[in-house]
Amino acid sequence: MSSCSSMASLLITPPTATLQLKEDRMRVSTVITNPSSKIDQTGLRNSRRHGRCFVTKSKITVEGDVLEKQSVSVQDKNDFGVVSVHHVGLLCENLERSLSFYQNLLGLEINEARPHDKLPYRGAWLWVGSEMIHLMELPNPDPLTGRPEHGGRDRHTCIAIRDVAKLKAILDKAGIPYTLSKSGRPAIFTRDPDANALEFTQVDS
Numbered sequence: 001m002s003s004c005s006s007m008a009s010l011l012i013t014p015p016t017a018t019l020q021l022k023e024d025r026m027r028v029s030t031v032i033t034n035p036s037s038k039i040d041q042t043g044l045r046n047s048r049r050h051g052r053c054f055v056t057k058s059k060i061t062v063e064g065d066v067l068e069k070q071s072v073s074v075q076d077k078n079d080f081g082v083v084s085v086h087h088v089g090l091l092c093e094n095l096e097r098s099l100s101f102y103q104n105l106l107g108l109e110i111n112e113a114r115p116h117d118k119l120p121y122r123g124a125w126l127w128v129g130s131e132m133i134h135l136m137e138l139p140n141p142d143p144l145t146g147r148p149e150h151g152g153r154d155r156h157t158c159i160a161i162r163d164v165a166k167l168k169a170i171l172d173k174a175g176i177p178y179t180l181s182k183s184g185r186p187a188i189f190t191r192d193p194d195a196n197a198l199e200f201t202q203v204d205s
Helices: 001-010 015-033 041-046 049-078 093-107 162-174
Strands: 088-092 122-130 132-139 156-159 178-180 187-191 199-202
Touching: 088 093, 093 122, 093 132, 162 187, 162 199
Parallel strands: 088 132, 156 199
Antiparallel strands: 122 132, 178 187, 187 199
16 A cells, blocks of 8 residues: 555655646746746756757847847848939039030030029039039138049049940040040040049940
């Protein structure tokens, strides 16, 4: 009779073990439902080996999901809808002289819809395809002398055109210096009256 009682006592789960299992399950549930919560290190030391592994795997899985969502979120924040270059601002000393170069020599047209009179300085907006050049009659903080002979080695604005050879003939007739692309592609570099470097690169029709 005593031996049967001893065997029965071995089959019955001690109350303390039941409470420990409940605590382990509660810790696992907390980690899964709340990714920001931290694992109780004391609880891990007191828990059984299989319970500790389960908690760790659950936390890694949850943190992985959070990192993936954060990565997608950052990409969404960086996508603010870039469309194109709207305009390039160029400084000039004398607006009429610059307009003579850009209008009479290069054939660019003024965008009359732009608010010239609302700015505290003189200027003009010139169409370059669907984009624009904004000429601004303001003091130039950059040195006008000592700049690279080849505009491709200086800050420059690049304009796509259909016929580089025709532009070359126009510049030759006007006596305006220029350099050709160093890579051999159909492109020509020149400067406006204020030493702003301009590149004209030929594109297919």
